[in-house]
Amino acid sequence: MKSGTTRAAAERLDTADPLAAFRDRFVITDPELIYLDGNSLGRLPAATPELLREVVERGWGDGLVRSWQGWIDWGARLGDRLAEHVLGARPGEVVVSDSTSVNLYKLASAALDAAPGRGTVLMDAEDFPTNRYVLQGLAAQRGLRLRRLASDPDGGLSPDRLRAALGQDVALVVLSLVSYRSGALLDMAAVNELARAAGVRVLWDLSHAAGAVPVELAATGADLAVGCTYKYLNGGPGSPAYLYVRRELQPELRQPVWGWFGQREQFLMGPEYDPVPSIERFLVSTPPLLSLAAIDPALAVVEEAGVRRIRAKGQLLGRLVTELADEWLAPLGFRPASPGQPERRGSHVSLHHPDAWRICQTLASDAKVICDYRVPDRLRIGPSPLYTRFTEVWDAMDRLREVVTHGTHLSRPAELARVT
Amino acid sequence: MKSGTTRAAAERLDTADPLAAFRDRFVITDPELIYLDGNSLGRLPAATPELLREVVERGWGDGLVRSWQGWIDWGARLGDRLAEHVLGARPGEVVVSDSTSVNLYKLASAALDAAPGRGTVLMDAEDFPTNRYVLQGLAAQRGLRLRRLASDPDGGLSPDRLRAALGQDVALVVLSLVSYRSGALLDMAAVNELARAAGVRVLWDLSHAAGAVPVELAATGADLAVGCTYKYLNGGPGSPAYLYVRRELQPELRQPVWGWFGQREQFLMGPEYDPVPSIERFLVSTPPLLSLAAIDPALAVVEEAGVRRIRAKGQLLGRLVTELADEWLAPLGFRPASPGQPERRGSHVSLHHPDAWRICQTLASDAKVICDYRVPDRLRIGPSPLYTRFTEVWDAMDRLREVVTHGTHLSRPAELARVT
Numbered sequence: 001m002k003s004g005t006t007r008a009a010a011e012r013l014d015t016a017d018p019l020a021a022f023r024d025r026f027v028i029t030d031p032e033l034i035y036l037d038g039n040s041l042g043r044l045p046a047a048t049p050e051l052l053r054e055v056v057e058r059g060w061g062d063g064l065v066r067s068w069q070g071w072i073d074w075g076a077r078l079g080d081r082l083a084e085h086v087l088g089a090r091p092g093e094v095v096v097s098d099s100t101s102v103n104l105y106k107l108a109s110a111a112l113d114a115a116p117g118r119g120t121v122l123m124d125a126e127d128f129p130t131n132r133y134v135l136q137g138l139a140a141q142r143g144l145r146l147r148r149l150a151s152d153p154d155g156g157l158s159p160d161r162l163r164a165a166l167g168q169d170v171a172l173v174v175l176s177l178v179s180y181r182s183g184a185l186l187d188m189a190a191v192n193e194l195a196r197a198a199g200v201r202v203l204w205d206l207s208h209a210a211g212a213v214p215v216e217l218a219a220t221g222a223d224l225a226v227g228c229t230y231k232y233l234n235g236g237p238g239s240p241a242y243l244y245v246r247r248e249l250q251p252e253l254r255q256p257v258w259g260w261f262g263q264r265e266q267f268l269m270g271p272e273y274d275p276v277p278s279i280e281r282f283l284v285s286t287p288p289l290l291s292l293a294a295i296d297p298a299l300a301v302v303e304e305a306g307v308r309r310i311r312a313k314g315q316l317l318g319r320l321v322t323e324l325a326d327e328w329l330a331p332l333g334f335r336p337a338s339p340g341q342p343e344r345r346g347s348h349v350s351l352h353h354p355d356a357w358r359i360c361q362t363l364a365s366d367a368k369v370i371c372d373y374r375v376p377d378r379l380r381i382g383p384s385p386l387y388t389r390f391t392e393v394w395d396a397m398d399r400l401r402e403v404v405t406h407g408t409h410l411s412r413p414a415e416l417a418r419v420t
Numbered sequence: 421m422k423s424g425t426t427r428a429a430a431e432r433l434d435t436a437d438p439l440a441a442f443r444d445r446f447v448i449t450d451p452e453l454i455y456l457d458g459n460s461l462g463r464l465p466a467a468t469p470e471l472l473r474e475v476v477e478r479g480w481g482d483g484l485v486r487s488w489q490g491w492i493d494w495g496a497r498l499g500d501r502l503a504e505h506v507l508g509a510r511p512g513e514v515v516v517s518d519s520t521s522v523n524l525y526k527l528a529s530a531a532l533d534a535a536p537g538r539g540t541v542l543m544d545a546e547d548f549p550t551n552r553y554v555l556q557g558l559a560a561q562r563g564l565r566l567r568r569l570a571s572d573p574d575g576g577l578s579p580d581r582l583r584a585a586l587g588q589d590v591a592l593v594v595l596s597l598v599s600y601r602s603g604a605l606l607d608m609a610a611v612n613e614l615a616r617a618a619g620v621r622v623l624w625d626l627s628h629a630a631g632a633v634p635v636e637l638a639a640t641g642a643d644l645a646v647g648c649t650y651k652y653l654n655g656g657p658g659s660p661a662y663l664y665v666r667r668e669l670q671p672e673l674r675q676p677v678w679g680w681f682g683q684r685e686q687f688l689m690g691p692e693y694d695p696v697p698s699i700e701r702f703l704v705s706t707p708p709l710l711s712l713a714a715i716d717p718a719l720a721v722v723e724e725a726g727v728r729r730i731r732a733k734g735q736l737l738g739r740l741v742t743e744l745a746d747e748w749l750a751p752l753g754f755r756p757a758s759p760g761q762p763e764r765r766g767s768h769v770s771l772h773h774p775d776a777w778r779i780c781q782t783l784a785s786d787a788k789v790i791c792d793y794r795v796p797d798r799l800r801i802g803p804s805p806l807y808t809r810f811t812e813v814w815d816a817m818d819r820l821r822e823v824v825t826h827g828t829h830l831s832r833p834a835e836l837a838r839v840t
Contacts, residue, residue, distance in 0.1 A: 291708030
């Protein structure tokens with residue numbers, strides 16, 4: 001038996017876990033519920049309700065419109081903290097704003113405007129739906145060709161395939177650093193280098209990477225990125241997204257939604273749009289302040305733990321999942337749907353099983369294990385190093401094995417419901 | 421002396437006010453502070469902190485990702501309530517989503533795509549900055565001419581000027597129903613009729629109208645509208661905006677940001693973008709749920725009070741402002757910056773004064789009166805009928821008269837700060 005596959009071994013990993021105490025920084029009202037969907041919506045940080053109460057009751061209730069004086073640059077301040085602690089970017093290169101999809105649209109538009117005469121956009125055919133649709137829309141509107149590169153749905157895009165596709169006609173490449181389904185992790189430095197050699201810009205989606213793996217935007221010479229804050233960053237349901245534009249590119253790029261939050265001397269309300277030369281030129285308008293505020297205490301927890309320690313634990317958690325899956329689940333009809341080595345993955349692991357949908361539902365209803373499902377046959381298991389224990393992973397895999405061994409899931413209807 | 425200008429008369433108006441009890445539906449921790457900036461950020465409804473606690477602690481904290489099952493169509497449910505109680509639209513014609521600026525961009529783009537061969541966009545030169553900038557951007561990107569119609573900054577756009585400008589080449593008209601500065605109220609039915617006769621669509625911005633004046637989108641045959649929820653609807657700082665598309669137009673219009681929340685069978689995550697035929701095709705992505713949730717209890721207060729009663733009181737409040745301004749402030753150098761008749765205005769009233777900036781600051785710091793300032797010389801006074809008392813308006817005008825009479829504001833620096 002491999003190391004780590006007994007429950008005692010999982011207990012030893014918990015005992016040795018330098019991040020173990022961070023679990024107390026989250027609200028966990030039902031300790032028996034094992035939550036392995038931090039890749040979709042991270043848990044509620046313990047400090048968040050109080051901060052929100054403060055913002056709502058003191059900020060909005062007492063301060064009223066005067067509070068905007070302290071709120072108006074909160075997205076920029078959060079951006080600088082994300083830049084320093086999570087994204088490896090420089091001050092003034094990141095800002096929190098809008099949704100990931102809207103930010104992708106804004107930055108892709110800006111990059112395409114800056115690459116006239118090139119007719120192709122490259123992406124991974126397996127990328128997240130909204131990324132595929134946003135780029136389809138932009139390509140259709142501009143008469144460009146959207147080339148969706150075939151990639152291994154369980155292993156990610158191969159650098160060779162990308163290299164072969166990078167030609168004179170390519171205007172932009174859009175890639176997710178960590179695949180939403182397989183968890184496959186690309187080599188950002190290598191991809192940026194390839195693209196730079198071809199004179200092409202890369203727009204990264206960091207949604208499934210940020211807060212789970214170290215990101216080095218500046219050191220790898222990344223040009224553009226977007227991502228969400230509600231997964232491993234625990235910003236709350238639908239919390240606003242961020243965008244990154246390399247400092248040197250900012251003055252030359254112009255996004256398509258010319259809102260007043262990008263305007264120089266915004267409150268002079270001048271007649272002509274004249275965007276600031278800095279990252280705020282990529283802002284549009286008044287941010288949804290309550291959802292924005294919730295990012296603040298969440299980010300503090302990530303900052304204190306440090307992404308490198310989070311990553312180290314994430315790899316161990318992922319290895320425990322794959323070892324137990326190999327040992328217990330392979331005989332029950334499961335197949336890996338993620339790269340095998342922890343260093344080639346983000347923090348989540350996926351498994352194929354023909355009954356994945358019913359198994360996922362049964363785990364939630366009968367076994368107090370929350371993970372998620374992706375069509376057509378994937379079970380996605382997303383431990384989040386800040387609050388997931390090794391023994392929780394062990395217990396969840398054990399309950400999963402029980403459900404499938406006993407066929408508990410077979411009594412459920414097979415049709416899908418319309419949710420996450 | 422005109423009726424209503426003694427404090428006793430204001431007291432009588434309070435006594436007779438059928439909406440007086442609604443003041444208790446808001447958090448008012450400092451009863452001496454007179455808040456006349458509901459046109460910028462509405463007060464905190466008393467029910468909102470508890471609803472947010474529920475959403476944060478029970479929904480996010482306990483329910484975790486499972487709560488999305490109940491959350492995912494919240495924007496559509498709020499949209500239907502806005503349609504019925506605030507906007508005079510039919511079910512399935514309104515949805516809450518994104519920001520006003522982003523929604524304006526989406527609907528303006530969609531409308532321009534549907535008017536090929538026409539090269540001019542019409543707007544009011546005095547419209548809110550973000551509207552002007554968004555349309556400048558769209559015009560620049562599409563090689564269209566943006567024609568900014570001159571209008572009376574204190575009285576609004578004249579129908580004759582609009583009629584004269586409506587030619588064969590006009591692709592779209594964008595107008596605010598209530599002007600953010602002067603409060604001038606357009607006649608939606610007349611404008612829609614004019615535009616229909618010219619074969620042109622109108623995109624309305626209802627930000628300063630919704631919740632203050634009755635809006636009849638369906639009855640006036642309106643095609644398109646957007647607006648915000650944080651002014652007279654009290655949804656909270658930066659709460660998400662809404663958009664309206666007339667039912668019959670929905671299938672033929674396609675917005676430019678092809679996000680996955682517009683996709684048919686969203687969670688099947690199919691390869692090609694295939695938007696639903698209904699209002700959700702104008703959605704983009706995961707909404708900022710905490711900010712969205714706060715709209716719910718706020719809207720309930722408006723629904724219960726009823727927009728017609730709100731409007732009736734709003735006109736009386738506005739008349740009290742203008743009568744006192746005529747009587748007390750005209751001799752102190754103030755001039756009206758709004759239409760004179762209450763039925764030609766929304767709920768706010770503006771005044772010109774060369775020292776408006778310093779007066780506004782002094783009112784806040786020395787006289788416990790919050791109103792707002794707009795460059796270069798306007799003081800904007802925005803009573804909100806759900807919580808503003810007639811005696812508050814009287815007292816605020818009295819304190820304003822005191823400040824200017826004594827020249828208290830003259831000791832302040834004249835330079836502007838960068839806020840709302």
